[in-house]
Amino acid sequence: MPELPEVETISRGIKTHLENQTISNLKILNPKLRYLIPKNIKQDCLKSKILNVRRKAKYILIELDNQNIIVIHLGMTGRLLITTKNTQKKNLSTEEIFTHRLKHLNKHDHVIFQLENGTSLTYNDVRKFGMIDLIDKSQMESYKFFKNLGLEPLDKAFSFKAFEEIISKRNKSIKSTIMDANLIVGVGNIYANEALFKSRIHPERLASDLSKIEIKKLRKEIIKVLNAAIEAGGSTLKDYANEKGESGYFQFNFKVYGKNGQPCSKCKTTIERIKQNGRSSFFCPECQVLLT
Numbered sequence: 001m002p003e004l005p006e007v008e009t010i011s012r013g014i015k016t017h018l019e020n021q022t023i024s025n026l027k028i029l030n031p032k033l034r035y036l037i038p039k040n041i042k043q044d045c046l047k048s049k050i051l052n053v054r055r056k057a058k059y060i061l062i063e064l065d066n067q068n069i070i071v072i073h074l075g076m077t078g079r080l081l082i083t084t085k086n087t088q089k090k091n092l093s094t095e096e097i098f099t100h101r102l103k104h105l106n107k108h109d110h111v112i113f114q115l116e117n118g119t120s121l122t123y124n125d126v127r128k129f130g131m132i133d134l135i136d137k138s139q140m141e142s143y144k145f146f147k148n149l150g151l152e153p154l155d156k157a158f159s160f161k162a163f164e165e166i167i168s169k170r171n172k173s174i175k176s177t178i179m180d181a182n183l184i185v186g187v188g189n190i191y192a193n194e195a196l197f198k199s200r201i202h203p204e205r206l207a208s209d210l211s212k213i214e215i216k217k218l219r220k221e222i223i224k225v226l227n228a229a230i231e232a233g234g235s236t237l238k239d240y241a242n243e244k245g246e247s248g249y250f251q252f253n254f255k256v257y258g259k260n261g262q263p264c265s266k267c268k269t270t271i272e273r274i275k276q277n278g279r280s281s282f283f284c285p286e287c288q289v290l291l292t
Contacts, residue, residue, distance in 0.1 A: 001076045004153070004186025005229035006240050006248065007058050010080055013243035015053035017082050017119050018062065022049045025098050025114035033110065034075055034131045041134045044068055045113075057149050057185035067137045071145070075129030082243045085118030094118055150183040153222050158184070163219045167207045174210060175203035176277055178222065187222060189279050190235055190257050195221040196283065197256040202290040203281040204274070209291070228253065256282040 002010070023045050031037040048064040055061070060080070062070035072080065085097060092100060098114045111123040111132060123132060135143055151158050151166075166184065170177045175196060178187045187195070196203050198221040201214060210218070234240060234248030242248065255265050260273035260282055269286035 001188070002058065002074045002078075002234070002240050003188030003190060004055075004058060005191070005226055005232075005250065006234035007060060007074065007186075008055050008154075008230050009234045009242055009248065010074075011053055011055040011060050014060075014080055014082055014121060017084065017243070018050045018053050018115070018121065020050065021115040021117055021119065022047060023064075023113055024094055024116045025112075027098075027102060027112045027114075028110070029105070029112070030110040030128070032128065033125065034073075034129050035133070037111065037132050038134050041070075041132070044134055045070065050115075056146065057152070057181065059145065063137070069135050069137055069140070071131070071133040071135060071143075072123070073131040073145075075125060075127065075131065077127045078123065078125040078130030079240075079245075080243055081122045081124060081245055083120045083122065092118075148182050149185050150181060151185065153184055153187060153226060158219070158223070160216055160219055164212065164215050167210055167215050167218075170207035172207060173203060173276060174201060174205045174207045174218070175281055177207040178218070179279075184222075186226070190254075191222070191225050191229065193257045193282050194255060195225045197288060198225065200287050202288040203276060203283055204290055256284065258282065 026042045026045055028037055028042065045064065045068065048066045048068065050062055051065050052063040053060065058073060060072040083101065094114065094116055097118045101112060101120050106124060108126045109122050109124050113121040140146060151162060167177060175192050178184055179189065179192050195218060199214065199218040201210065201218060229235060229250040232248060232250035232253065233242055235250040236248045240248060256271055259271040262271050263269065264271055264284040264287060267284065267286045269284050271282055272285055274281050
């Protein structure tokens, strides 16, 4: 499943193509994703201008000038792909471009947004676990998928004091704590493993047992790892691709994730793998000692 860096990469990528453009057409090829796409989405989006594109947790928000917001979650295999007029026949009208696009569908294309400048945004999803919804701007705080979200780790609100408040009160593993979206959003399994390794903290340590120094270090490394992954365009392990269909490159920087059986890059001790809450945890038993 795409994590925060991948969603941020896609959000930034499509923003440059969508912002200040008007939606001229919309085709729903398959409304049955994880949840049914609202029937009113076409009538409520047509002729609307896109004011902004941004990320919230692992959701992509497309804000329109009529106070509506298109909410997109990529699920496990969802992709948002941009096709510009420059890559098509330049002498075609916007309507002809849209007709041409519909005649050249890719397998698993489910929704196509057409813009007045000839650009199209396509939602493609092999497993159909993603989501496309439409909400009013006034619903943001009460929206069922947003109302219980925790802190954004790349926002100013993610201060040492706020992070310490979360960590010091949790009598569960530190890895489970930083992956809990009700506490902190977007620190998925890959980046939790990497941040804990760089902080020299064992993933099974109790969160409440961490010292102030360790909490400060972990906060710093979470931010650094997420920003580095965004700079690298995210991590591609299987399905993830950006708006151009290109893979990310952060997987080449992994220090522990998926490295079980290989020597630690710092001390050459063999990286180990365990299961925590159904997810794989990777760590160096020498660099990340489990205190008893």
